[in-house]
Amino acid sequence: MEADSKSNAAEAAGAKPRRGHGVATAYDTLKQEILELKLRPGSPVDETELSARFGMSRTPIREALIKLANDGLVVTLPNRSTIVAPLDFLELPSFYDALTLMYRVTTRLAAQNRTDAEVVRIRKFQADYAEAVAAKDVSRMIEVNRHFHSMIARAGKNRYYIELFDRLLDEGRRLLRFYYSSFNDELPQVYLDEHEKMVCAIEARDVEMADRIAKQHADQIVRQIQSYIADDRRLNSGIAF
């Protein structure tokens, strides 16, 4: 809430983005807000309102929305308002399947193609994650976790996997935020250990080991999301959002 008004102030104030950066500003800000659920799934996104809020005309807003639609973060209803993409839990099995496959494939490729510099960068994120766990900062954990795996995918160097995986990780970030309920003290430590093994396998260029750990890690995360959802559905009779 405080951060919210602060950033709004920064936008309203003279910090107008230079020519050519208007679209990026709107896109990045909205993306962040959608992933952090500041903008609720299913809620309408009004161009005119955003235009006023960002202090720019509707054109760059529109172009940002098109990009968000391509990312699957927003749905455009023709001649009607666009809405923040709903969290469709009928599609969850597909999501689990794709997420698991991408975890495995990107980690395998990272073990194959990583450079030493990339290992260093991956370890940096691992350290950040450890910090977040120590501080019990769940938001930060979710975000750093995304960067950690994205970095691994980058070390794998397959453009197609990187893109799909980033998208899946973002979707996962939204799911975790939405369904996150009780904080379990054990899980973060499990993830931390699994991440450590994963980095070691990548560093050792042990492809099969990397694959095995990635699968294990993916299953763990899927189980976590599923248990959150199971808890959640008991509360809201499963129709919400």
Added chain:
Amino acid sequence: MEADSKSNAAEAAGAKPRRGHGVATAYDTLKQEILELKLRPGSPVDETELSARFGMSRTPIREALIKLANDGLVVTLPNRSTIVAPLDFLELPSFYDALTLMYRVTTRLAAQNRTDAEVVRIRKFQADYAEAVAAKDVSRMIEVNRHFHSMIARAGKNRYYIELFDRLLDEGRRLLRFYYSSFNDELPQVYLDEHEKMVCAIEARDVEMADRIAKQHADQIVRQIQSYIADDRRLNSGIAF
């Protein structure tokens, strides 16, 4: 060339798209032309020119270009012209890898999740492909092949795989068009047979068989592209486009 002037005439004539269909018209037409290499990889795409050609303002053209950029079919250089995405053959190994994986995954899922109606639709494309082979119509073969595999992916019902696979198939369509040189009479028949086995495995819900054939099919296609490229590089010293 004839089809070209015909469609241009249709555009220039009174066939103005209704409100809300302008973007789609430009997007579909441009996408088709890029995939068919009517627009050469690396060639500049001028908004003003397209605006005149399609008889609409630059706004819808711009929005269509943003979508094409998201598909990876066009590259936008900031404050400079956009160009048709070059065929980067340094990225080919990544492409082969992703294509093979998607062939396997989508075919597996199709064997798992197909409905009877979907089998019928897949067989329809298989028949179309056979027709194109009989007529030795290479363009049609390339296009129907894409639809055939896309339909299989749809029967698998995983949104994430469908999107990535469609993109890869489009990219492959462009590659085949670009590098296609000598027509080999045997290959189409090989593909036809492999397709037939693939459909049978899907119909029988034999997941492992589907996987095996998909892998075989993917390898076959990768080999074909590679041999075309090997031929091609001898001719133009490998720097072209």
Added chain:
DNA sequence: TGTATTTTATTTGTCGACAAGAAATATATT
């Protein structure tokens, strides 16, 4: 003659305005 600098021109990024569609509201008709 070749390089640096200014000028011109082209093309993009952004803007404000307007009209078409859809939803919401009000009116008419049975």
Added chain:
DNA sequence: AATATATTTCTTGTCGACAAATAAAATACA
């Protein structure tokens, strides 16, 4: 009173224009 029709309101899709940024051309300078 209930349904059908007309009106109003609101949001989007599209347009033409302008200004910033870059590339190209022209000029100055060594």
